[in-house]
Amino acid sequence: MLPIPVFVSLVLGFACLRLLREQKRITALGLLLALCAVQSLIIALAQHYMVAGIRWVQPITASLIPPTAWFAYQSTAVRSADRADLLHGLVPILAIAALLVAPEFLDMLLQGQSVADAMLSSGFNTKSNFNREFLRVAGASPSDWLQGELDVDVKRT
Secondary structure (H helix, E strand, O other): EEEOOHHHHHHHHHHHHHHHHHHHOHHHHHHHHHHHHHHHHHHHHHHHHOOOOOOOOHHHHHHHHHHHHHHHHHHHHHHOOHHHHHHHHHHHHHHHHHHHHHHHHHHHHHOOHHHHHHHHHOOOOOOOHHHHHHHHOOOOOHHHHHHHHHHHHHHHO
16 A cells, blocks of 8 residues: 555656646646655655655755745746746755754744744854854845845735
């Protein structure tokens, strides 16, 4: 009997291949379907088959899904892509950085905890140490980065 994530992965993979066959090119929707199929397979390998080492891949592929879904929606229903859309690619980059620097911080980001809670749980004793490391990894202070994200969202809506 197949675990549900394997079945879901097969269905999504089939849908992706069918779309690729009909469109004769890789579309944003096809990329999203493929990414979701891969994520389902990773979940099955990690949770049902206990494949060692696959768990570190799961948050990276999971962080790719929201920007890919947004891009697929934008490019199929709203408008064609432009350069500002590349900002959404920062999410997976920050997820990789958090995974390398402080994996517990990544869990907090994904759970929607406050920056202060994430800072303390990640082992930073002071706000200045956290801000310095965040600036080194993300290229902006946490408040500037957050404000930049809010500005992008406000301009889009």
